[in-house]
Structures are given as C-alpha cells and as structure tokens.
Amino acid sequence: MLSTEDNDLVTRVGPGTPLGALMRRYWIPVVVASEIAERDGPPIRVRLLGERLVAFRNSEGRVGLLGEFCPHRRVSLFLGRNEECGLRCVYHGWKFDLAGRCVDMPTEPPGSEFKNRIRQVAYPTAELGGVVWAYMGEGDPPPPPRFEWTRLRDDQRVVTRTWQECNWLQALEGGIDSMHASALHTKLTPGSPRAGLSGLWTVPVPLRDEVEVTDYGHAYASIRPMDGGRRWVKVYHYVMPFYTLFPFELGGDGTTLQPIINGHIFVPMDDENTMVFNWIGRYGNDALGETERAALEWSRGRGPGEIDPDHRKLRNRDRHWLIDRTVQKTETYSGIDGINNQDHAVQESMGAIVDRSLEHLGTTDAAVIATRRILLTHLKTARRDDAPPGVAPTYYNIRAIERIVSDGGRWQDTLRALYDPRDTPQR
Numbered sequence: 001m002l003s004t005e006d007n008d009l010v011t012r013v014g015p016g017t018p019l020g021a022l023m024r025r026y027w028i029p030v031v032v033a034s035e036i037a038e039r040d041g042p043p044i045r046v047r048l049l050g051e052r053l054v055a056f057r058n059s060e061g062r063v064g065l066l067g068e069f070c071p072h073r074r075v076s077l078f079l080g081r082n083e084e085c086g087l088r089c090v091y092h093g094w095k096f097d098l099a100g101r102c103v104d105m106p107t108e109p110p111g112s113e114f115k116n117r118i119r120q121v122a123y124p125t126a127e128l129g130g131v132v133w134a135y136m137g138e139g140d141p142p143p144p145p146r147f148e149w150t151r152l153r154d155d156q157r158v159v160t161r162t163w164q165e166c167n168w169l170q171a172l173e174g175g176i177d178s179m180h181a182s183a184l185h186t187k188l189t190p191g192s193p194r195a196g197l198s199g200l201w202t203v204p205v206p207l208r209d210e211v212e213v214t215d216y217g218h219a220y221a222s223i224r225p226m227d228g229g230r231r232w233v234k235v236y237h238y239v240m241p242f243y244t245l246f247p248f249e250l251g252g253d254g255t256t257l258q259p260i261i262n263g264h265i266f267v268p269m270d271d272e273n274t275m276v277f278n279w280i281g282r283y284g285n286d287a288l289g290e291t292e293r294a295a296l297e298w299s300r301g302r303g304p305g306e307i308d309p310d311h312r313k314l315r316n317r318d319r320h321w322l323i324d325r326t327v328q329k330t331e332t333y334s335g336i337d338g339i340n341n342q343d344h345a346v347q348e349s350m351g352a353i354v355d356r357s358l359e360h361l362g363t364t365d366a367a368v369i370a371t372r373r374i375l376l377t378h379l380k381t382a383r384r385d386d387a388p389p390g391v392a393p394t395y396y397n398i399r400a401i402e403r404i405v406s407d408g409g410r411w412q413d414t415l416r417a418l419y420d421p422r423d424t425p426q427r
C-alpha cells in the first residue's frame with residue numbers, strides 16, 4: 001500500500017514532475033526502427049512523458065524526433081513533407097532539421113532573420129537493438145542501453161510494441177509480479193490449443209519471491225519447491241527505470257533448456273497510457289526461426305490481426321478484452337486469448353491509475369514492494385547530481401534465467417554466474 005502522495009510521486013510523469021525528471025536521465029525507447037526504415041518516409045506520431053512528438057528518418061538515414069506542432073500556427077508535423085534532410089510543415093512550408101532549427105521559411109521575405117529565432121523542440125536519438133531511443137534530458141546522455149538482447153543479430157530477435165491503456169507503473173508491476181502466472185496465464189486443460197501455461201506452472205505449490213537489490217535495480221527469484229528436495233528457481237531482473245527481463249528457458253515443462261530471453265520496456269506515454277516494447281531473443285549462434293518467432297508472438301497474443309496500426313489491441317478495454325466466459329469455464333483460467341492480453345486486461349481493469357492506498361499486499365508481493373521502494377527512495381532522497389540506478393552500464397551482462405536446482409544453497413550462490421556474470425567479458 002502507498003499513501004496518495006507517494007502514489008502520485010511514482011505514477012505522474014509529465015513535465016515538471018519528479019518522476020518525469022528522473023525518467024529524462026535515461027535513454028527512452030521511441031519506436032521500433034523498422035517502422036521508420038525508409039529515408040524520407042512517413043513520419044510517426046509518438047507520445048513520451050506527456051509530450052507529443054514526431055519521429056522521422058531523414059535523407060541521410062538519421063532519425064529525428066521533433067515536437068509535433070509547428071511553431072508557426074501549431075499544425076501537426078505528422079502531416080509534413082519529409083524531404084531533403086528536414087521535415088516541412090504542409091500548412092505554409094516552414095522546414096525543420098534534426099536539431100529543430102528552422103532551415104526554410106517561405107512566408108518571410110528574402111533576407112529575413114526571423115527563422116533564426118525559431119527553435120522547435122528536438123531530442124537526440126540513437127539506434128540500438130532494432131529500436132530508436134531518445135535522450136530527453138539535460139546535458140550529455142548516459143551510456144547507450146546495451147542490454148544483451150540489443151547485441152544479438154537482427155535474425156535472433158523480434159521487437160514489437162503494444163499500447164497499454166493504463167499508467168506505466170501498473171504495467172511494470174504486472175511484469176514484475178511473478179506469482180500471477182500460475183493463475184492468470186494457466187490452461188485448465190493441458191491439451192487445449194489456446195495459448196497458456198501448463199506443466200510446472202499449474203502445480204499449486206507455495207511460491208516465494210526473494211529480492212536482491214542491485215546497483216541497477218533488483219534481481220529477484222521466484223522459488224517453487226519440487227519433489228525430492230529440488231527447487232524450480234526463476235531469476236528475473238528489474239532495471240531502472242522501466243525494464244523487466246523474465247526467464248523462459250524451460251518453457252514450463254522443466255526438461256529442455258531453450259536459449260530464449262525476453263522482456264518488456266514500459267515506456268510512459270503520459271500518466272494514463274503506456275507503450276510496452278516487447279522483445280524476444282535467442283542467444284547462442286542460431287537464428288530465431290520464422291516459425292518459432294510466429295509461435296512465440298502468437299502465444300503472447302500479438303499474432304496477425306491482434307494489434308492495429310496505432311498499436312492498440314483488438315482485445316481492448318472498450319471491448320471487455322473479448323473475454324469468453326465459456327472458454328473461461330472450460331479451457332483457460334482467464335477466458336482471454338493471448339498471454340500479454342491477459343496481462344493488459346488485469347492491469348487496465350484497475351483503472352487508469354490504481355489507488356494503491358486501498359491495496360493489501362501479501363508475502364508474494366515482495367518484488368513489487370521492492371520496486372516501489374527503489375523508486376521512492378530515489379525520488380525522495382537523490383540529489384540532482386546523483387546518477388540514478390541503471391544509468392551506469394552495470395546491467396550489460398545480466399540475463400533472466402531459470403533452473404531446477406537440487407542443492408540446498410542460496411540461489412544467489414548457485415546461479416549468480418548465470419544471471420549476473422559481472423566480471424566476465426561481455427557476452
């Protein structure tokens with residue numbers, strides 16, 4: 001539970017808010033790079049931290065991120081002409097370069113200096129891991145967010161994005177809450193063709209979350225006791241401010257190890273909307289094959305026809321997430337198709353910003369509590385010059401992993417070399 005004041009502190013991201021200022025210390029995902037693959041192609045509208053922006057790729061292949069509304073009479077630059085290294089407003093033809101300079105102003109007489117006094121909002125961008133990122137803060141940007149998945153080959157990775165219609169922290173906490181998978185995502189009948197978890201996931205065993213606070217956020221283990229003194233240990237990571245890495249190596253059947261890594265980035269569009277970047281990667285040498293890629297995306301509810309061009313879900317709040325009560329009785333726990341749709345449904349159902357003063361958190365909510373504590377501690381105590389967790393590149397080698405272990409030792413001692421091989425060369 002949080003007080004109303006603390007709930008505001010960790011949810012409000014607009015200009016002038018402490019959290020908005022904190023988020024601006026990091027690189028922020030803007031779009032999937034393939035959405036603006038074409039030089040001088042169509043610009044895309046995006047909302048980040050309450051700001052309306054347009055992203056476009058210029059004639060030289062560089063990506064610009066400008067304020068959406070033309071400084072002349074506020075027409076949207078989404079309508080603009082992307083040509084000859086700049087974005088030109090279609091209303092009267094003012095043209096802006098990547099840095100937001102007005103480089104042409106056909107409405108003023110020759111020799112006019114007016115255009116030199118105009119500066120459109122512009123943010124520096126970088127491309128990494130098939131994603132365009134922006135730095136919206138002051139001063140120099142931090143080191144690039146070189147997570148393991150960003151360093152895989154393009155054919156080993158898939159990145160998509162989905163609009164989630166609730167506050168960013170609700171969405172993030174849904175990614176961190178590990179216990180829910182054994183209820184929300186399970187199938188009632190293992191043979192059902194619908195997407196869902198079965199096998200180990202459905203065993204009704206007590207589960208414990210243990211959290212280890214790190215210099216980038218936290219690592220936490222969900223531990224399920226098994227027969228013969230064995231334990232199923234899944235190690236997750238939270239990287240400040242909005243990254244989750246979760247394991248999928250055993251796929252719930254507990255027998256074969258598959259080299260799959262995945263996670264989300266919960267990017268606040270504004271206080272009540274979140275753009276969730278979803279990535280799946282295959283480490284090692286092999287590609288993530290087309291069939292495998294399609295099956296993974298389908299299981300998460302992001303298959304063909306599920307997401308519209310604005311990244312909104314077919315199974316959205318206005319349609320009651322297309323919950324099927326017959327399926328809920330007989331086939332899946334939720335009655336909603338697609339694992340991510342199930343996540344979005346429960347989190348969106350709480351309302352745009354959940355009132356955390358009304359919650360009753362229990363023993364399996366340890367990782368959620370730890371996340372809030374890290375955010376609040378930083379928001380309340382950090383000095384302006386302190387580098388927040390996750391800005392320094394200490395997270396470059398981390399991986400979410402899962403193993404069935406038979407020794408009785410601490411999971412940190414048994415598994416650290418796999419989930420945080422800090423001192424080994426970059427993997």
Ligand code: FES
Nearest residue numbers: 070072073089092
């Ligand atoms: S409104 Fe954009 S040029 Fe006039």
Ligand SMILES: [Fe+2]
Nearest residue numbers: 174181185343
């Ligand atoms: Fe989930």
